Amino acid sequence: MKVLVVEDEQGLAESITAYMSREGYICETAATFQEADERVYLYSYDCVIVDLTLPDGDGLQLIQNLKRLEATTGVIIISARNSLEDKLKGLEIGSDDYLTKPFHLSELNARVKSLLRRRQFGGQTEIRFEEIRVVPQSRLVYVTDQPTPLSRKEYDLLLYFLSNVDVVLTKMSIAEHLWGDNIDSADSLDMVYSHIKNLRRKLLEKGAGDYVRSVYGIGYKFSPS
Numbered sequence: 001m002k003v004l005v006v007e008d009e010q011g012l013a014e015s016i017t018a019y020m021s022r023e024g025y026i027c028e029t030a031a032t033f034q035e036a037d038e039r040v041y042l043y044s045y046d047c048v049i050v051d052l053t054l055p056d057g058d059g060l061q062l063i064q065n066l067k068r069l070e071a072t073t074g075v076i077i078i079s080a081r082n083s084l085e086d087k088l089k090g091l092e093i094g095s096d097d098y099l100t101k102p103f104h105l106s107e108l109n110a111r112v113k114s115l116l117r118r119r120q121f122g123g124q125t126e127i128r129f130e131e132i133r134v135v136p137q138s139r140l141v142y143v144t145d146q147p148t149p150l151s152r153k154e155y156d157l158l159l160y161f162l163s164n165v166d167v168v169l170t171k172m173s174i175a176e177h178l179w180g181d182n183i184d185s186a187d188s189l190d191m192v193y194s195h196i197k198n199l200r201r202k203l204l205e206k207g208a209g210d211y212v213r214s215v216y217g218i219g220y221k222f223s224p225s
Contacts, residue, residue: 001025001026003027003047003048004030004043004045004048005029006031006062008032010031017029024155033054033056033061039181042181044071047074047116048066050062050076051077051079052090053080053081059079060089060090060093064093066094074115074119076096076115097111113136129162132208141158143206143207146206151195151198165222165224166223168219169221171218171220178192178195196220211224
């Protein structure tokens, strides 16, 4: 899962990024309104964590810009502003949650997980697809009820497929999801094929169907048929 942290307090941004990265997220950061606005326009994120008070703009405007793009990205506001008016306005313009500073990183992480469950998997704590079962809380995967160990990238790839069943995903979108926005500077996307090949093999070995389809010239689709 890919998260953008929009926070101008360097220490807090680093703490959030380090914590969320240990939890398995791909984390990008932006310290200014302009940088964040450019990133949400150019790239896709599963969740944006945004401070309202930025040195060159208002986080509320950033959320409004994001919503104009009709992105499915979830939004969590983190702010020292504690007034009811700010909270109501943030939720009314499209944010999913509002967390007042100071907060525990574990609480922020729990809210991000809850948001992603609601948005991508209907609030379910387990994800099921045919004979595949994924438990995001513990990052465990089972095929026909057999534990199926996956590397971090393979697990993230499987979850990305399961949140986009029957959707054609380009190689670039997969690469950005697994490695972050810096993948722009990579010479090739061969590593995408390598991880898909390994994921496919591990699922097949445990008895899963062959659900990964190549879409010539574009990318891949995860589909039951």
